[in-house]
Amino acid sequence: MSIILVLIILGVLTTLIIESMPSIKALGIGYLWGKVWDPVQNIYGAYPFLIGTLLTSFIALIISIPFSYAIAIYLGEYNPKGWLSDLLKNTVELIAAVPSIIYGFWGLFVLVPLVREFEGKIHVLPYGIGIFTASIILAVMIIPYGASLGITLIRMVPSPLKEGAYALGATRFEVIRNVIMPYTRSGLFAGILLSLGRALGETMAVTMLIGNTSAVPTSIFAPGNTMASVIANEFTEADHTEYLSALIELGLVLFLVTVVINLIGRRIITRFTNN
Amino acid sequence: MEAKIGFRNTKSIIFKGIVVFFAFLITLPLIIILLYIIKQGASQVNWHFLTNVPAPVGETGGGILNALWGSFLMVLMASVVAIPVGMLAGIYLSENPRTKLAKYSGLCVDILQGVPSIVVGIVVYFWIVKPLGTFSAMSGSIALAMMMLPIVIRSTEQTLLLLPESLKEAALSLGVPYHRVIIKVVIPCGFAGILSGITLSIARVIGETAPLLFTAFGNPYLSSAVTKPMESLPHLIFTYATSPYDEWHNLAWGASFILLMFVLILNIVTKVLTRKWKIQL
Amino acid sequence: MENTIVKAENYNAYFGDNHVVKDVNISINKNEVIAVMGPSGCGKTTFLRGINRMHELIPNATAKGKILLEGENVYDMNAIYVRAKIGMVFQRPNPFPNLSIYENVVAGYLLNGIKVSKADKDVIVERSLTSAALWKEVKDSLHKKGTFLSGGQQQRLCIARAIAMQPELILFDEPTSALDPISTSSVEALFHELKENYTLIIVTHNMQQAARVSDRTAFFYMGELVEFDDTKQMFTNPADQRTQNYITGRFS
Numbered sequence: 180m181s182i183i184l185v186l187i188i189l190g191v192l193t194t195l196i197i198e199s200m201p202s203i204k205a206l207g208i209g210y211l212w213g214k215v216w217d218p219v220q221n222i223y224g225a226y227p228f229l230i231g232t233l234l235t236s237f238i239a240l241i242i243s244i245p246f247s248y249a250i251a252i253y254l255g256e257y258n259p260k261g262w263l264s265d266l267l268k269n270t271v272e273l274i275a276a277v278p279s280i281i282y283g284f285w286g287l288f289v290l291v292p293l294v295r296e297f298e299g300k301i302h303v304l305p306y307g308i309g310i311f312t313a314s315i316i317l318a319v320m321i322i323p324y325g326a327s328l329g330i331t332l333i334r335m336v337p338s339p340l341k342e343g344a345y346a347l348g349a350t351r352f353e354v355i356r357n358v359i360m361p362y363t364r365s366g367l368f369a370g371i372l373l374s375l376g377r378a379l380g381e382t383m384a385v386t387m388l389i390g391n392t393s394a395v396p397t398s399i400f401a402p403g404n405t406m407a408s409v410i411a412n413e414f415t416e417a418d419h420t421e422y423l424s425a426l427i428e429l430g431l432v433l434f435l436v437t438v439v440i441n442l443i444g445r446r447i448i449t450r451f452t453n454n
Numbered sequence: 455m456e457a458k459i460g461f462r463n464t465k466s467i468i469f470k471g472i473v474v475f476f477a478f479l480i481t482l483p484l485i486i487i488l489l490y491i492i493k494q495g496a497s498q499v500n501w502h503f504l505t506n507v508p509a510p511v512g513e514t515g516g517g518i519l520n521a522l523w524g525s526f527l528m529v530l531m532a533s534v535v536a537i538p539v540g541m542l543a544g545i546y547l548s549e550n551p552r553t554k555l556a557k558y559s560g561l562c563v564d565i566l567q568g569v570p571s572i573v574v575g576i577v578v579y580f581w582i583v584k585p586l587g588t589f590s591a592m593s594g595s596i597a598l599a600m601m602m603l604p605i606v607i608r609s610t611e612q613t614l615l616l617l618p619e620s621l622k623e624a625a626l627s628l629g630v631p632y633h634r635v636i637i638k639v640v641i642p643c644g645f646a647g648i649l650s651g652i653t654l655s656i657a658r659v660i661g662e663t664a665p666l667l668f669t670a671f672g673n674p675y676l677s678s679a680v681t682k683p684m685e686s687l688p689h690l691i692f693t694y695a696t697s698p699y700d701e702w703h704n705l706a707w708g709a710s711f712i713l714l715m716f717v718l719i720l721n722i723v724t725k726v727l728t729r730k731w732k733i734q735l
Numbered sequence: 736m737e738n739t740i741v742k743a744e745n746y747n748a749y750f751g752d753n754h755v756v757k758d759v760n761i762s763i764n765k766n767e768v769i770a771v772m773g774p775s776g777c778g779k780t781t782f783l784r785g786i787n788r789m790h791e792l793i794p795n796a797t798a799k800g801k802i803l804l805e806g807e808n809v810y811d812m813n814a815i816y817v818r819a820k821i822g823m824v825f826q827r828p829n830p831f832p833n834l835s836i837y838e839n840v841v842a843g844y845l846l847n848g849i850k851v852s853k854a855d856k857d858v859i860v861e862r863s864l865t866s867a868a869l870w871k872e873v874k875d876s877l878h879k880k881g882t883f884l885s886g887g888q889q890q891r892l893c894i895a896r897a898i899a900m901q902p903e904l905i906l907f908d909e910p911t912s913a914l915d916p917i918s919t920s921s922v923e924a925l926f927h928e929l930k931e932n933y934t935l936i937i938v939t940h941n942m943q944q945a946a947r948v949s950d951r952t953a954f955f956y957m958g959e960l961v962e963f964d965d966t967k968q969m970f971t972n973p974a975d976q977r978t979q980n981y982i983t984g985r986f987s
Binding site: 191246379383 | 459462465466469470472473474475476477478479480481483484486487491539542543546555556558559561562563564566567568569570571572573574576577579580581600603607657658660661663667668688691692696706707710713714717718725
Binding site: 552618620621623624625626627628629630631634635638639642643645 | 787789792794815816817818819820821822823825826827829830831832833842843845846847848893896897900
């Protein structure tokens, strides 16, 4: 039965490669930095989506890091036991459980008007939808991934290490900064990588909020598209081989990038937990 | 010296304050979203809503029976595939951790867990939808099964690794053959743990939309044909939420409420199971 | 010779390249209580697990030589059959947590899929629990889970489970090392009764226990069977210097 897994992964990879062959052949490597995506003219450049994906993911990551670190430190060090700790931990897990589509729906009807108002105030074009909005929702969605790993890692810090520092008269903050953080640094970094992997591949909420514009975004408030969202939007409309194949090539890139990020993240975690 | 200690203590307290603030701030969006969905959705739900298919534009009423039934059928079919395969693979991984096959398939579990759901949709489209020439509930189930597999495998593996070796030895010393030891002792003893993995995987895929976009597609009518397109709760929410009609939005809010309740209940069941399991050990 | 139940001939056991049991020759009679003692790592448990072929379940573990069970080499028999025929009780009580006390006793039948009528099962359960001196304590809670019993009760339940298969030989792998003194004495008292119907081989790291419960004692050291003699004889007047050193506590 385990062979099935190996077959599935190999199958996924070969399917993606074979189906994106027409596009790879026709467009070559230049596909990745082509700035124009115009299926009507049969011009395909992935650059707008690469930028869109990177922008949303990194903004989301930056917003999420203080939260995931705070949760990890609070539940790992300040308050690892008790009902309040359990409650917060379950809440964080619940954030991960809410389906993406519900975040998207809520974002569309509640967050978008708020962002539009905010954009009006700071005098940028008030689209409401756009990269910024998608990033906010994405940040909320990925916080649990970094946080739950962080909690486990911080709880693994050996207490003699912490006690050594306390015995020297260190304050709690100093213990966290000088003992816990250095000890868990690589693991927390892996947590960030895994969150990033999530963010890159997240589809539905982003598709509903990003605005679906195949132009290179001009600002973080502009509408755009990510690799996942453009596939979701255009896959069933792609009416000729090259168009479809160009979309699948995006899927291939997405697959490879997330696989690499996940494997690096997991490798770091395994090394951390083995030490 | 003492003034400095005072300063360092203050710094420590401020830091704690910041941590607590951020840690609890995150509950805010969740609470807001939950309350909003309940406010918008709960009032939509009634018997009529649960037992009728969506009404065409312009007509009032209508419900989500097609999506409820479709989600149920597709998750059921996905479970029928993913649970046995996942359990067997999980048993293999925990019983033979050192073999080459275990190493590679373990790696593949990690990869599969990280594959974006939209990519699963694309691949299943080429495996099943394109050869058959039509979107189908079956292809949707396969896509969902692929998303369930890693969770079922990992939870089975982790649970079985937690079982004490002495339990297996007790059965083996009674002359019980290996495969019977697995079926009669190892699986029953780890049952709660495995079950929690199953409920968790169902909770995860019941809300998955992206893999269904190009596989099960959607269907405004009630259908039980596995080779035809089928509606599902998340897909219905997607189509109706992005439509321009208020009645349709209301339908989507109601569906969101139902979906959220399912996910919440499944998560609570998982929690209870894992807790019970830990006590048993 | 008729009276011999287990006989080891040039028995050797290995973990990979590690030679843990070296050329053991021993002959054990019916209805004897044999204590196997020695410092930890001396190969006593490995030898015990070799008798019912549990040793080979560990990855890389191999064995050479013969173990004769009533004249027949267990390595020529089906391992499953050997294990079903010989009872075994482990260091830690390990009742099946998913089964009731009743089901635990007949686990050997249940798990092997051997069909036994309800009436027969009732008889087996009562007889086995009585032999394990547990019947009085649990007869009103037979259908509760075995995991709620005390440690000593759990261990006697495991003994009942072994007895239920009607073995002639029961192996004990440090059966009291995880128990408190009171539970230990309840299990030790049981050994005297079981002797009437069964042959017992008890691995123990506790010399006093060996002296208290056994008829004959085998002393293992560094994988070798150093001495095998009448228990009283061995503790009062050991033949080998190494045994002398061990029982007077000069090494552990």
